Amino acid sequence: MTVPMDSDTTDTGHRTDPATCPLITVEDLQVTYYLERDDRELVAVDGVSFSVAKGEFLTILGPSGCGKTTVLNVIAGLVHPSAGRVTVDGMPVRGPGPDRAVVFQDYALLPWRTVYDNVRFGIEMVKSSRKNDKRAIEETIELVGLEEFRNSYPYELSGGMQQRVGLARALVADPQILLMDEPLGAVDALTREVMRGELERIIAETGKTVVFITHSIDEAILLGDRVVIFASNPGSVREIIPVGLSRPRHGEHTQGEQEFGELRHHIWTLLKDDAAASVRGTHG
Numbered sequence: 001m002t003v004p005m006d007s008d009t010t011d012t013g014h015r016t017d018p019a020t021c022p023l024i025t026v027e028d029l030q031v032t033y034y035l036e037r038d039d040r041e042l043v044a045v046d047g048v049s050f051s052v053a054k055g056e057f058l059t060i061l062g063p064s065g066c067g068k069t070t071v072l073n074v075i076a077g078l079v080h081p082s083a084g085r086v087t088v089d090g091m092p093v094r095g096p097g098p099d100r101a102v103v104f105q106d107y108a109l110l111p112w113r114t115v116y117d118n119v120r121f122g123i124e125m126v127k128s129s130r131k132n133d134k135r136a137i138e139e140t141i142e143l144v145g146l147e148e149f150r151n152s153y154p155y156e157l158s159g160g161m162q163q164r165v166g167l168a169r170a171l172v173a174d175p176q177i178l179l180m181d182e183p184l185g186a187v188d189a190l191t192r193e194v195m196r197g198e199l200e201r202i203i204a205e206t207g208k209t210v211v212f213i214t215h216s217i218d219e220a221i222l223l224g225d226r227v228v229i230f231a232s233n234p235g236s237v238r239e240i241i242p243v244g245l246s247r248p249r250h251g252e253h254t255q256g257e258q259e260f261g262e263l264r265h266h267i268w269t270l271l272k273d274d275a276a277a278s279v280r281g282t283h284g
């Protein structure tokens with residue numbers, strides 16, 4: 001199989017066409033940090049460009065330290081670019097906004113709040129028309145399957161359940177975009193498999209646009225409409241690969257398909273040198 005390669009090419013697996021109706025546009029992005037200890041500048045990412053269509057699930061994959069999280073933080077409005085620009089719905093990103101919500105790997109739940117109150121905090125954080133909307137909170141808790149645990153505290157929940165709370169908190173204020181930074185990275189392998197299927201279901205039901213960072217090739221293919229492959233030193237886009245596999249994508253069944261295996265091999269071929277260099281500490 002020849003894998004399609006195009007930074008803005010679409011295929012029949014996409015919900016919408018990112019080239020003709022992008023919701024998010026990243027153009028020639030550069031982020032540079034000053035390292036005071038070494039008295040030098042570090043270019044974290046350079047020349048990064050891609051777009052994300054409304055309703056698309058875009059996965060980003062690359063070795064540690066290649067700037068994936070930096071780019072996500074620029075889209076979130078948490079980091080300002082040194083050059084280039086990011087737009088959402090045609091408007092430049094100048095800071096955080098209610099149209100975007102971030103889901104972190106470490107859950108970031110408030111331990112003194114119940115599940116219900118942690119989810120409510122998602123509304124409190126933004127100036128939302130849903131403020132004090134108990135129905136929205138209850139519906140979101142039900143969406144992630146935690147209605148029987150609404151009065152539980154984080155310490156009473158498993159890692160997977162805590163991540164569901166974090167996802168519900170992000171969803172409750174009804175943002176257009178979910179920015180997810182390795183949200184399944186802190187759970188065990190079995191829980192991760194279950195959560196991946198649940199996440200696919202929830203996104204299908206809500207129609208959100210998702211930018212999702214992962215270190216897992218399988219996860220990137222199983223979840224993504226397209227996979228953005230990052231290179232290191234500095235972080236840059238190496239290739240953007242459409243995923244034409246039909247949905248829903250059931251783990252073992254989909255992983256047994258020839259197209260999945262060919263995509264996985266192609267992506268691993270792109271990543272293996274950077275991954276080996278990262279392990280040896282030879283980047284930079």
